[in-house]
Amino acid sequence: MTTWLNTPIQMQFRVIDGLTVRFAQSGDRDDHALLLSLWPESLLAFEPMWARLAEHAHLVAIDLPRFGHSQRRDGLLSPRAMGEFIITGADAFGLASPHIVGPDIGTAAALFAAAGLGRTRRAGPHEWHRPSPGT
Numbered sequence: 202m203t204t205w206l207n208t209p210i211q212m213q214f215r216v217i218d219g220l221t222v223r224f225a226q227s228g229d230r231d232d233h234a235l236l237l238s239l240w241p242e243s244l245l246a247f248e249p250m251w252a253r254l255a256e257h258a259h260l261v262a263i264d265l266p267r268f269g270h271s272q273r274r275d276g277l278l279s280p281r282a283m284g285e286f287i288i289t290g291a292d293a294f295g296l297a298s299p300h301i302v303g304p305d306i307g308t309a310a311a312l313f314a315a316a317g318l319g320r321t322r323r324a325g326p327h328e329w330h331r332p333s334p335g336t
Contacts, residue, residue: 224264230255234258237310284316
């Protein structure tokens with residue numbers, strides 16, 4: 202594990218879907234929150250609120266591909282493709298139905314992820330899916 206600056210956020214790297222992605226996570230809690238980096242910042246943008254949020258949820262913050270210190274893949278530059286990556290990332294961390302904080306570039310991608318891109322995907326013991334009309 203590498204520590205940058207004097208931050209409570211302990212950043213690490215992990216390969217997700219073939220890309221090296223920078224992430225940080227807090228201690229275990231019953232609830233989970235996935236924090237997505239914003240442009241032109243990185244997951245360090247969450248530093249001022251990290252300790253407070255970590256009191257309430259297990260946090261996983263990731264620099265989305267191309268942003269912060271994560272690798273880039275040109276095919277992930279659309280919100281729909283990035284939404285798919287978010288689902289894959291949640292799966293990689295074993296996050297079941299996490300709260301998603303996706304400011305800036307993460308907003309549209311988070312909406313695609315929450316909608317499940319119109320199909321069911323596994324995310325831990327729960328499923329991501331698009332609700333049926335009228336539900």
